Amino acid sequence: MIDWRKSALLHGALLAVLCALNYLLPAYHQGNLARVMVLATYAAGYNIMFGYTGLLSLGHALFFAAGMYGTGLAIGQFGLSPLPALAVGLLCGVVVSAALGLLALRTAGVAFMIVTLMFAQAGYLTILYFGEYTRGDEGFVLQQAQRMLFGIDLSDPTNRYWAAFVLFALSVVLILWLVQSRFGRVLIAIRENEPRARMLGYDTFAHKLAAVVASGMMSAMAGAAYGVLFGYVGASFGSVQYSIFPLLWVLLGGAGTVIGPFIGTLFMFYLIDLSSGVTTAYMLIAGVVLVLVTLFAPQGIAGELRRRMWRWLP
Known part of the structure; x- marks a missing residue:
């Protein structure tokens, strides 16, 4: 059973440590951790669908790219300031996720995975097709003057952090x-046994659609923030690679845990960063470590902590 006092203490301590690290870390790691926090938000959005609802998507890069391009084009092409541009990116994520959910949720299992992957690939090809505006794989840069929010320069490392x-x-x-709301508990019930949840009178389609929209909205917000904070918008963020990444991060950290996406993102980010400094075959090292983690921590790092020690971990 979840102990909310311990949970609040744990997650509050994590946020306090992240606050302190802004003053303690050198510039390189400060920038890395800012990037990790944005990507962990993306992973947290994915976790709503996969970890709590049991919907395995292979097309989440579509939502991330929708938020990124919605915001990036609003700033670069229409001259909007970051705040309304972020709202545009968020709206794009909601519209795209709702449209995908209405269509993809007519399927289940492997078919759902394939449909989400197809939509993501269609989105990626659309970005490339309209390269005159999106600049395709080359992408485009948001200038420092375009990244001012209420007079705060978001290109400054401290402000960005x-x-x-x-x-x-x-x-x-x-x-x-x-997690503690009625809606969240219904999502978990759907993950565990959808026919029984339906038998109890819950509209499982409506709940799954709401989960897809909530997941897409959070992922789009992460994509929009990434573009503004790091000043770059490119088609690579809509590729299959960025659909697989959040799945890996969530699996490594622990699906269905609040802290898991952050742990998985941080672990994977620095695993690749450190191994790339040792050899050009850094993905081989990363692959071996991932296999070992999968073998000895099949529920992910936070999932294993919950199973072995902290059963109250949400």
């Missing part, structure tokens, strides 16, 4: 709320 921290903290609070 705090913006990433606020985004990540909001995602943690929202997921904690989701």
